[in-house]
Amino acid sequence: MNSFEEIMxxxxxxxxxxxxxxxxxLYLSDEAKAVLESIKRxxxxxxxxxxxxPVPDEVYELCERVKDVSGGKEAExxxxxxxxxxxxxxxxxxxxxxxxxxxxxxxxxxxxxxxxHRIRQNSFNLETARSTFxxxxxxxxVVSELIKGSTNQEVAEALSIxxxxxxxxxxxxxxxxxxxxxxxxxxxxxx
Numbered sequence: 273m274n275s276f277e278e279i280m281x282x283x284x285x286x287x288x289x290x291x292x293x294x295x296x297x298l299y300l301s302d303e304a305k306a307v308l309e310s311i312k313r314x315x316x317x318x319x320x321x322x323x324x325x326p327v328p329d330e331v332y333e334l335c336e337r338v339k340d341v342s343g344g345k346e347a348e349x350x351x352x353x354x355x356x357x358x359x360x361x362x363x364x365x366x367x368x369x370x371x372x373x374x375x376x377x378x379x380x381x382x383x384x385x386x387x388x389h390r391i392r393q394n395s396f397n398l399e400t401a402r403s404t405f406x407x408x409x410x411x412x413x414v415v416s417e418l419i420k421g422s423t424n425q426e427v428a429e430a431l432s433i434x435x436x437x438x439x440x441x442x443x444x445x446x447x448x449x450x451x452x453x454x455x456x457x458x459x460x461x462x463x
Contacts, residue, residue, distance in 0.1 A: 287386040289327065290370070293379065295335050297326050307363060307386045314358040327384075330354050330421065334367035335382045337423060353454045354421035362389040362462055364455040365421075389459050401461045405448050414441045419458055 287304025291297055300308075311328050315321075323329050337352040356363040364387045369379030402412045410431070417427040424442070428435045446452060449460045 289331065289384040289386065291327075291331075291335055291382050291384070293339070293381070295325075295332055298381070304384075304386055307388050310361070310388060311356060311363055314356075314361065318358065328356065330356055330365060331367075331384055334365055334384060338367045338369040338379060338382055340378070352423065355419060355455075355458055356421070357419060362458060363387065364389065364458060366455065387455070389462070405445075405461070407445065407448060411441050411445050411448075414438060415445060415457060415461055418442075418454055419462070 285303045287307040288299065288301040289297065289304050290299035308327060312322075315328070325332065334352050334354050352367045354365045354367075356365070366385045368383045368385070370381040370383055372380045398412050398416055401407065401415065402409070407415065410433075413431055414427055417430055422430065424435050424438045427438045431438075442454065442457070445457055449457055451457055451460055
């Protein structure tokens with residue numbers, strides 16, 4: 273496995289977007305602008321239609337996932353993840369609900385953290401990932417769903433298992449891969 277320094281050198285500065293509760297874009301970092309332009313080019317090249325708006329549909333879907341989170345302790349773990357996969361690039365997205373105060377019932381804003389990752393052409397194969405990292409068949413299925421950007425609930429529905437079981441599989445996968453979050457599961461498997 274790569275050293276921490278090698279991993280950090282390969283990472284790009286994440287792009288940051290902030291949207292209000294009406295999903296209006298309020299802030300866009302230069303890095304996010306570059307990522308959005310890259311996603312737009314990929315979608316046009318692959319003839320993947322965009323419903324509309326200045327950001328990809330996947331961003332609006334992430335906002336929907338965190339809009340009903342309450343303030344306080346629940347908000348600390350309320351991040352939602354997604355990914356957009358193209359032939360040679362993976363974009364990981366993380367939505368974080370933002371609250372005006374701890375006692376606010378609903379988030380006033382959502383911050384989206386976007387990262388772009390290069391993938392070696394034709395490098396991804398689930399069976400190779402399975403044997404390389406010692407994943408079980410079910411863990412491999414969970415990874416496949418994570419790459420699609422599925423939530424825990426969506427993974428559970430797709431595999432006909434409970435959401436709790438999905439969380440257990442994700443913890444085991446993170447341990448086997450030596451990573452600490454979903455985005456790094458995807459990046460590690462796809463590199």
